[in-house]
Amino acid sequence: MRSPETRLAYMWFAELLVLVFGLYVAVSVVFPGKVYSFLAPVALLVLGSAYIVLEYRAWGFEVRDDHLYLEYGVFTKVKTMVPFVRIQHVDTQRNALERVFGISRVVVYTAGTRGSDVKAKGLLPGEADSMQEKLRDVAIESEDRDAV
Amino acid sequence: MKLSWKSIPYRAARNLGTLGLVFLFSSTGSLRNFNFVAAALLGTGVLISYAVMAAWEYLVWKNYSYSIEEDKIKIMQGVIRKNQREIPLKRIQNVDISRNIVHRVVGLSKVDLETAGGSDTEASLKYVEPREGERIRDLVKNGAESEGDMEVEEEESEAFYEISDGKLVLLSAISLDRKTLFGFFTVFAFFSAGLGVAFENLGLPGTLILSILMTGTVVLIFVSNFVINFEKYYGFRLWKNSDSLRYERGLLNRKEGSIPLDKIQTVTLEENILKRLTGYATLKVETAGYSGEKAARQGSEAAIPLDSRKAVNRFAEKLQDFETPETMNISRRARKRYLVRYILVLLPLVVLTFVPGVPEAVTALAVLLLLLSPVAAHLKWKNRGYSTGKDHFRTVNGFWNRKTMMTPYYRIQNLIETQTVFQRRWKLSSLTMDVAGAGKIMENPVIHDVDAETAEKLHGKIYSSFQESLDKESRESQGN
Numbered sequence: 001m002r003s004p005e006t007r008l009a010y011m012w013f014a015e016l017l018v019l020v021f022g023l024y025v026a027v028s029v030v031f032p033g034k035v036y037s038f039l040a041p042v043a044l045l046v047l048g049s050a051y052i053v054l055e056y057r058a059w060g061f062e063v064r065d066d067h068l069y070l071e072y073g074v075f076t077k078v079k080t081m082v083p084f085v086r087i088q089h090v091d092t093q094r095n096a097l098e099r100v101f102g103i104s105r106v107v108v109y110t111a112g113t114r115g116s117d118v119k120a121k122g123l124l125p126g127e128a129d130s131m132q133e134k135l136r137d138v139a140i141e142s143e144d145r146d147a148v
Numbered sequence: 149m150k151l152s153w154k155s156i157p158y159r160a161a162r163n164l165g166t167l168g169l170v171f172l173f174s175s176t177g178s179l180r181n182f183n184f185v186a187a188a189l190l191g192t193g194v195l196i197s198y199a200v201m202a203a204w205e206y207l208v209w210k211n212y213s214y215s216i217e218e219d220k221i222k223i224m225q226g227v228i229r230k231n232q233r234e235i236p237l238k239r240i241q242n243v244d245i246s247r248n249i250v251h252r253v254v255g256l257s258k259v260d261l262e263t264a265g266g267s268d269t270e271a272s273l274k275y276v277e278p279r280e281g282e283r284i285r286d287l288v289k290n291g292a293e294s295e296g297d298m299e300v301e302e303e304e305s306e307a308f309y310e311i312s313d314g315k316l317v318l319l320s321a322i323s324l325d326r327k328t329l330f331g332f333f334t335v336f337a338f339f340s341a342g343l344g345v346a347f348e349n350l351g352l353p354g355t356l357i358l359s360i361l362m363t364g365t366v367v368l369i370f371v372s373n374f375v376i377n378f379e380k381y382y383g384f385r386l387w388k389n390s391d392s393l394r395y396e397r398g399l400l401n402r403k404e405g406s407i408p409l410d411k412i413q414t415v416t417l418e419e420n421i422l423k424r425l426t427g428y429a430t431l432k433v434e435t436a437g438y439s440g441e442k443a444a445r446q447g448s449e450a451a452i453p454l455d456s457r458k459a460v461n462r463f464a465e466k467l468q469d470f471e472t473p474e475t476m477n478i479s480r481r482a483r484k485r486y487l488v489r490y491i492l493v494l495l496p497l498v499v500l501t502f503v504p505g506v507p508e509a510v511t512a513l514a515v516l517l518l519l520l521s522p523v524a525a526h527l528k529w530k531n532r533g534y535s536t537g538k539d540h541f542r543t544v545n546g547f548w549n550r551k552t553m554m555t556p557y558y559r560i561q562n563l564i565e566t567q568t569v570f571q572r573r574w575k576l577s578s579l580t581m582d583v584a585g586a587g588k589i590m591e592n593p594v595i596h597d598v599d600a601e602t603a604e605k606l607h608g609k610i611y612s613s614f615q616e617s618l619d620k621e622s623r624e625s626q627g628n
Contacts, residue, residue, distance in 0.1 A: 066615065077572075081611055085618060086561045109438060112582035112592075114559030120411040 001060040001071070004103075004122025008057040011101040061120040063134060068108060069145040070118060082118050086110045087139040092128045104128035108135060155211050155275040167197065194441055214273065218288050220499075221261070223271055235270055241411045241435045243285045245404040246519045247278070253403060261288070267472035285312070285406055286465040289392055293378050297550065308393070309452050309463065311384040319454040320377035321370075321424040325392035332369060336362060381453045388467075393433070393451060411435045413559050413583050415464055415553040416595065419457070424550065429460040433467070438582035464554065468540070475533040475544055481574045482597035489570075490521035533593040533604075539617060541610060543593040543624035553593040559583050565607050567600065577603035581610065 031037045051074065057088040060071040068082040091107040098104060104125040108118040123131065163573035207227045214223045223233045251257060251265075256275035263270045274286070288621040311319070347354035382399035394406045418430040431452035452463050498518055501511040533544040544552045571577060579595040595606065 012578070073566075077567040077608070081563040081607070081617075082561070082610075083614065084563075109560045110582070111584035118562070119444045 001062050004056065004059050005124060006056075006122075007103050008122030009052055009057075009102045009117065011097055011103065012029060012052045012055070012119070013049065014101075016045070019048070020045045060120055063131065068118070068120075068135065070120065080118060082110060084135070084138040084141075085111070087135060089133045090132045090139065092132045093127075106131050106135070142148070149280070149558075151209055151212055151214075151273060152256055152258055152279075152280070153209070156202060156256060158256060158275065159208070160198060160205045161454065163201050163205070164194070168194075181357075196507070202587055204470075205504065214271075216284065221271070221284075221288070223273075229355075233271065235261065235263060237288055239281050240270075240288050242407045243288050245285060246282045246398075247402045247404075249400045259284055285404075289406055289408065293571055304488070308388040309384075309455070311381060311387040311453060315454050316378065316381060316384075318426075318428070319381055320374045322426065322428070322454075333363065335366075340374055343449060350412065358476055380393045386451060392395065393467075395451070395628045407433060407435055411465075412468070414553050414555045415451075415468055416554070417460060417464060418549060420549040421547070423454075427457055428454055429457045431460045431464055468554065468556070471537045471539070473535045473537050475535045475542065476534045476536070478595070478597050479574075479599045479602070480578055481528075481599070482532070482576060483525055485527050485570070485574050485576065485597065486525035487522055494518045494521060495509060512625065532596050534608070536600075536609060536613065541593070541613075543581075543595055545591075545594065551591070552590075554579060557591050557613040560610070560614045560619055561594065561611075563607060563611055563614075565603055567603075571597065575600045579603050579606055581612070 014041055015055045020041045023044055024037075027037040027040050037061050053134060054074045055072075058074055058077070062069045062141045066084055068084070068087075070078075070082070072078055073111070088109045090109070092104050094104045102125065103122050104127075106123060106128050108120075119133065120128075162441045178566075184568045204227075208225075210225075211227050211230075216222075220234050221235050222242075225231050225233075241262045244262070246258050246260070247256070255278060257278045257280075258275050259281045261273075262270040273281075273284070287343070288289075299600040336620045344354040344358050347357050352573045379401070381397055384397040384399065385395065387394045391410065392406050394404070396402070396404045410432050413436055414434045414601060416432045416434065418432060419428070423429055429452075433451045446448075454461050455463070494514065494517055498511070498514045501514045525545045531544065531550050535542045539558075540554050540556050542552060542554050544550065560581050561584050564580040564582060565577055566580065567577045574597075576597045577600045580596060581593045581595075583592055595603075598606065
């Protein structure tokens with residue numbers, strides 16, 4: 001099982017810090033000079049960090065013999081198997097923040113509805129590209145099928 | 149090929165009609181000083197706009213052409229921006245021909261071609277001559293090259309099912325849309341208290357008016373529901389060819405469609421509580437074609453709108469060769485889970501109703517619901533199940549509208565095992581078999597709340613059945 005790069009967790013943490021700061025500003029504007037205006041952002045920071053750790057540890061993926069296996073979710077644990085023959089196309093995506101942190105994600109599309117949600121996050125860009133290539137190759141191998 | 153020339157005046161008239169409605173709504177105020185001059189002006193205006201519309205529609209028609217080649221259908225369109233689209237024939241999931249009452253009078257058909265994926269109909273030919281519509285349907289079904297053999301194909305088709313008058317009436321009466329009713333009652337419950345008080349304040353018998361209103365609305369819902377279903381399923385007929393299902397239905401809006409057998413994703417047996425009590429059932433087939441918006445709007449097509457449960461089962465078996473292993477119950481712990489869940493929701497409600505001022509009847513109702521929760525939990529549990537056969541698996545879900553879905557392993561897109569926080573306490577998991585074409589509203593087959601270990605085993609078992617079915621399928625297609 002492959003875990004995402006730790007940078008993914010750092011990225012989430014950076015996002016959390018922005019949120020915490022936002023909350024701090026909001027609270028100190030609405031309730032200026034109150035002690036509990038500190039408590040809310042602190043609570044968010046603590047809970048958020050704990051959630052990030054759990055979320056990060058829950059994520060895992062593996063390219064197996066004939067399918068892609070994914071595991072994720074803190075509150076709802078999900079384990080997904082995507083057979084290669086069902087893959088319609090494969091994307092690698094990097095948003096601005098992911099570019100800053102030097103990570104990439106692979107998104108796999110199937111004809112199913114939830115299938116569009118199949119993602120492997122927190123890969124190194126090179127790794128993501130080779131994973132995309134591999135998945136694309138196995139998808140092409142089975143292209144003569146209708147895939148639905 | 150061109151669309152029918154009649155589509156020019158028809159489409160122009162339809163556009164004008166839409167425009168006219170907008171105009172009518174926006175100008176009702178000025179109707180008071182209506183006279184001959186105004187009428188003449190209006191008439192000229194209508195004529196001119198119709199001419200403009202017709203000219204535009206002529207350009208649309210002129211620039212629209214389609215052709216069915218060996219293995220694809222090609223559509224070229226666009227007055228200002230040219231657009232060319234090619235759809236491989238074997239990717240087309242189903243072909244629908246619809247004709248509303250005006251279409252039938254002037255002799256036009258609308259042909260919709262659906263492929264998997266995409267949120268809307270891939271190609272919609274508006275409008276062609278009825279004969280041409282049938283030709284397109286047959287070409288798509290048989291592949292363009294086999295045009296010569298079509299006559300033979302027609303003779304083979306056997307009438308599979310035909311709705312009788314009695315069943316049509318029964319169907320219209322009992323396939324009541326539960327959501328409409330629930331929605332109505334919720335809204336009613338919400339407003340009734342306030343309304344009642346308002347009526348009393350006006351010195352009117354509030355309760356009486358309310359009950360009349362309510363009965364009236366319920367009757368209205370029943371009647372309109374009846375009319376809608378009657379219109380929809382009037383003259384329903386189903387044929388089965390060697391390789392496709394064809395149906396025809398509708399009173400005012402005549403619809404014809406064909407569904408290739410090898411495109412069927414799931415076969416669903418639907419029995420709402422009324423149907424279960426009367427021993428009837430509905431059979432629906434789902435292809436990957438109706439996805440997204442369209443599926444949400446009209447739902448999957450019914451293959452058998454209504455027949456006795458036994459007959460429907462027989463049809464289902466004929467359709468896909470189901471072997472029928474016994475349905476297994478989900479984990480017994482699930483029943484306890486539902487009971488706990490109901491109690492957790494209802495108990496605070498009951499406590500709330502003891503607040504002074506709440507009528508005793510409401511309290512009694514809440515207590516009654518609480519007392520009934522073991523029954524509800526049992527029924528919910530009892531109406532969930534699954535079984536895994538050789539080529540198909542089956543999932544059963546729902547008390548109010550029980551759906552038994554039969555799906556070939558071959559159709560699985562994606563296997564998802566989930567466990568929520570609440571399920572973790574009870575060591576339960578759910579397994580979703582993602583199937584193509586199940587739009588956001590349509591449900592995927594799900595095995596709810598089985599023992600976590602069982603889920604793990606099922607996950608592996610269903611996946612290996614899927615792989616086996618793939619091998620089998622590719623052997624068969626090579627054999628051809």
